Amino acid sequence: MALIVQKFGGTSVGDTDRIRAVANRVVEARKRGDDLVVVVSAMAGETDRLVALANATSPDPDPREFDVLLSTGEQQTIALLAIAIRALGVPARSFTGVQLGMRTDCSHGRARVLSIDASRIRRDLDRGAVVVAAGFQGTDSDGNITTLGRGGSDTSAVALAAALGADVCEIYTDVPGIFTADPNVVANARKLDHIAYDEMLEMASLGAKVLQLRSVSLGKQYGVRIHVRSTFEREEGTWVIPEEEVMERPVVSGVTYNRNEAKVTISGVRDTPGAAARIFRPLSEGGVVVDVIVQNVSEDGRTDVTFTVPRPDLGRALEIAEAVAAELGAPRVSSDESIAKVSVVGLGMREHAGVASRMFSALAEEGVNIQMISTSEIKVSVVIEERYTELACRALHDAFELGEERTASEEQGLPAK
Numbered sequence: 306m307a308l309i310v311q312k313f314g315g316t317s318v319g320d321t322d323r324i325r326a327v328a329n330r331v332v333e334a335r336k337r338g339d340d341l342v343v344v345v346s347a348m349a350g351e352t353d354r355l356v357a358l359a360n361a362t363s364p365d366p367d368p369r370e371f372d373v374l375l376s377t378g379e380q381q382t383i384a385l386l387a388i389a390i391r392a393l394g395v396p397a398r399s400f401t402g403v404q405l406g407m408r409t410d411c412s413h414g415r416a417r418v419l420s421i422d423a424s425r426i427r428r429d430l431d432r433g434a435v436v437v438a439a440g441f442q443g444t445d446s447d448g449n450i451t452t453l454g455r456g457g458s459d460t461s462a463v464a465l466a467a468a469l470g471a472d473v474c475e476i477y478t479d480v481p482g483i484f485t486a487d488p489n490v491v492a493n494a495r496k497l498d499h500i501a502y503d504e505m506l507e508m509a510s511l512g513a514k515v516l517q518l519r520s521v522s523l524g525k526q527y528g529v530r531i532h533v534r535s536t537f538e539r540e541e542g543t544w545v546i547p548e549e550e551v552m553e554r555p556v557v558s559g560v561t562y563n564r565n566e567a568k569v570t571i572s573g574v575r576d577t578p579g580a581a582a583r584i585f586r587p588l589s590e591g592g593v594v595v596d597v598i599v600q601n602v603s604e605d606g607r608t609d610v611t612f613t614v615p616r617p618d619l620g621r622a623l624e625i626a627e628a629v630a631a632e633l634g635a636p637r638v639s640s641d642e643s644i645a646k647v648s649v650v651g652l653g654m655r656e657h658a659g660v661a662s663r664m665f666s667a668l669a670e671e672g673v674n675i676q677m678i679s680t681s682e683i684k685v686s687v688v689i690e691e692r693y694t695e696l697a698c699r700a701l702h703d704a705f706e707l708g709e710e711r712t713a714s715e716e717q718g719l720p721a722k
């Protein structure tokens with residue numbers, strides 16, 4: 306008998322028919338003899354609706370009350386799912402974040418999970434009940450309701466799986482798994498059977514939206530096996546697992562893109578010690594998360610500094626950059642919103658050279674100009690003009706032969722015979 310945490314996203318519980326379909330699936334698993342903790346999101350669109358209600362009431366809603374409101378989306382679906390499971394003759398009980406003992410810090414809207422009191426859940430499991438748990442919400446040390454940030458139910462599920470020592474955390478969603486690229490962009494994208502935590506972390510942070518980033522870091526930290534799969538199909542999805550267990554090590558596992566960044570350039574910055582600190586400190590203090598940074602070789606003691614920021618933060622980033630430029634005597638600040646970041650990710654890069662050059666050649670062949678480059682141990686990213694996003698993804702997917710079934714030798718990263 307296994308202990309399984311299942312998480313169903315907003316589309317999976319989007320209406321009462323779907324909730325009943327989820328209940329059937331849960332009951333099926335329960336009848337196989339497994340203990341089940343089922344985490345649910347709010348119905349698709351519900352959290353957005355609540356956000357809009359708050360914003361229509363005040364331009365600057367109080368964060369504590371905002372969380373009280375947002376948490377109601379999941380409170381609806383836990384009750385409805387428990388009702389549906391019970392209607393099938395199987396005992397089930399719903400629990401809000403507070404009732405679950407999901408303790409978080411007190412940063413409303415982006416709270417971090419600190420601990421979970423698993424005893425309450427265990428008691429119900431021991432009595433044979435299915436535990437239906439609200440995702441996305443917790444409580445701080447003062448008993449205030451907190452939420453974990455958009456997409457936070459993934460993190461709730463993985464945190465529960467870690468606290469309970471579950472055998473697997475199944476994330477049921479509206480896609481069949483993690484793909485080598487976005488199938489809407491690259492027609493021959495393939496579903497991956499396995500992916501290592503670090504690859505998934507890169508893919509999640511680079512724009513693949515299937516899992517909330519923090520759920521993957523938690524999974525890695527506690528060794529939770531995460532199985533991302535479709536609510537609407539039976540086939541296995543993608544297992545997110547420890548690196549040692551990933552047999553296939555293609556040099557590149559996937560191609561991702563992110564169109565949500567903008568580029569800022571400060572021209573003519575005096576090239577002196579401390580200049581970069583004076584630019585990036587106020588940005589970070591202003592809550593702007595800077596991603597790719599490039600500084601040119603200086604000419605006549607002056608240089609250009611270019612960096613990317615999330616597009617919604619561009620206004621704030623420019624205000625700060627202009628103030629800093631004035632202080633530093635830099636004559637010009639410019640920006641560009643029509644950029645995209647395209648990346649290739651793969652564990653095999655650790656052992657294999659030449660990934661970057663293959664990537665750049667593939668882009669050159671398509672006439673795509675590279676504006677910025679950044680690399681990590683298992684990733685190469687380029688910033689390009691936004692209108693070339695699809696073209697670049699397809700070219701890279703082809704160049705690294707991601708659409709084709711791999712032979713065993715290629716999986717080891719060995720040259721094909």
Ligand code: ASP
Nearest residue numbers: 346352441455456457458
């Ligand atoms: N309902 C929340 C959201 O829409 C949390 C989640 O679905 O994971 O972001």
Ligand code: MG
Nearest residue numbers: 314456515517
């Ligand atoms: Mg989600």
